Amino acid sequence: MIVGDPWVGKSSLTQVFSSGGSTYPKNYLMTVGAEFCVKQVPIPDTNVVVELYIFDCAGQSIFNQVEMNNKYYENASAVMVVYDVTSNESLQSCNKWVTNVRSMRPVGPPLPGVMVGNKCEYRDGSVDTRSEVNKTDAQRLANDMGLGYYESSAATNFGVEDPFHYIAKEFYRRYEDTVQRADSLSGNL
Numbered sequence: 001m002i003v004g005d006p007w008v009g010k011s012s013l014t015q016v017f018s019s020g021g022s023t024y025p026k027n028y029l030m031t032v033g034a035e036f037c038v039k040q041v042p043i044p045d046t047n048v049v050v051e052l053y054i055f056d057c058a059g060q061s062i063f064n065q066v067e068m069n070n071k072y073y074e075n076a077s078a079v080m081v082v083y084d085v086t087s088n089e090s091l092q093s094c095n096k097w098v099t100n101v102r103s104m105r106p107v108g109p110p111l112p113g114v115m116v117g118n119k120c121e122y123r124d125g126s127v128d129t130r131s132e133v134n135k136t137d138a139q140r141l142a143n144d145m146g147l148g149y150y151e152s153s154a155a156t157n158f159g160v161e162d163p164f165h166y167i168a169k170e171f172y173r174r175y176e177d178t179v180q181r182a183d184s185l186s187g188n189l
């Protein structure tokens with residue numbers, strides 16, 4: 001699940017990642033409900049490929065779109081919450097988004113995931129320095145929520161793959177742990 005406030009770049013990140021960096025949306029189109037795509041991610045040093053089923057969920061509250069997202073959250077295996085480095089408000093909303101997704105899966109360990117600060121071209125000064133969000137504060141919030149932390153720029157294709165690869169590796173690691181536990185319970189070790 002990819003969640004976050006409107007206009008933080010969730011769809012842009014998804015489109016740039018799924019196209020291998022060849023497609024960046026030039027015009028803003030509001031996501032209605034959820035957009036879906038599939039992308040295969042090879043796990044380094046293995047012959048394993050994890051297939052990510054990515055749901056880019058609407059951030060707008062009009063037409064009850066945010067509430068409609070609950071049906072997508074029920075089967076989530078991981079969460080990616082995106083904020084805009086030029087908006088403290090979008091950072092403050094991250095906890096709400098992650099809590100909403102995780103509340104649909106209250107049993108078991110918390111869903112793994114990442115928090116992504118998008119539009120980092122505004123932090124590094126390559127465009128300007130409109131960044132409002134302190135990177136240390138953002139990293140601390142991600143850590144408090146048990147999430148990995150990344151910064152990216154969908155516009156420049158900087159760091160776009162990293163959070164998706166993190167999720168794929170984490171899914172693979174959890175899968176391997178589950179297989180080992182099952183083997184140990186059945187006496188196959």
